[in-house]
Amino acid sequence: MTTPKPPSFLKNDAKKKFIDIYEMLSKEGKWKQGDDIALSALCANYQHWIEAEKAIKKNGDLCFTTETGYRQQIPEVSIANNAMKSMLSFIREFALTPKERIKLKETILKDDENSDHEMEDMIQK
Template structure:
């Protein structure tokens, strides 16, 4: 059965955002190693390029961890397939004439839209959209500061 309500935000993102709701942070949340996972060999070449491009940045701010391999692979693969569909559309256009004379949309329009939506969903998870990024405040001194005593001293925990 599906969980009700809004999807919970990871504690790491809440800390980076400054805990705007001032709700108690989950200090018992699992804290996987903040290191980018290895790029899967089965990804398409364009997805591997995106993996290399984005993993460094996400690892540097502490968002991408060892356990995020499947989600991040999903983002990269969606990016590669979206780009492929967009390149097709740029080269061939968005419509064609059927043998009976009707004007019809090429399937790549729908494919591009689908993968763009999937990409956007993954981007929100990793804080990669402009809206999600505006809520993140990266403080280099407190990136690894989920210690309960430190949070209490900083006024994060009551």
């Protein structure tokens, strides 16, 4: 299997994250064909989150006042929140946190306990 390249639309930080995660998953034997699409989406959301957080910091306030005097949340807050939610779903999908790895391991062990080894032996032969 060839090493996937990060999508060209990603900036350097997100490309580095793509390569780091790919290498980790590959080393652990968890990289499957087609994972590059989900990893690209994870890294794109990572990029959006970083950019939105930088814009929030630069703005210095989470809200602005409209011409009519109404206080409104800056759009970057929504962008950051949505990117974070999307990132977290991909993080769970790839089991990239210690908690998710434990849950994945428990699921595998539970499935192994419930399997019918005699039937599996007959099917494999």
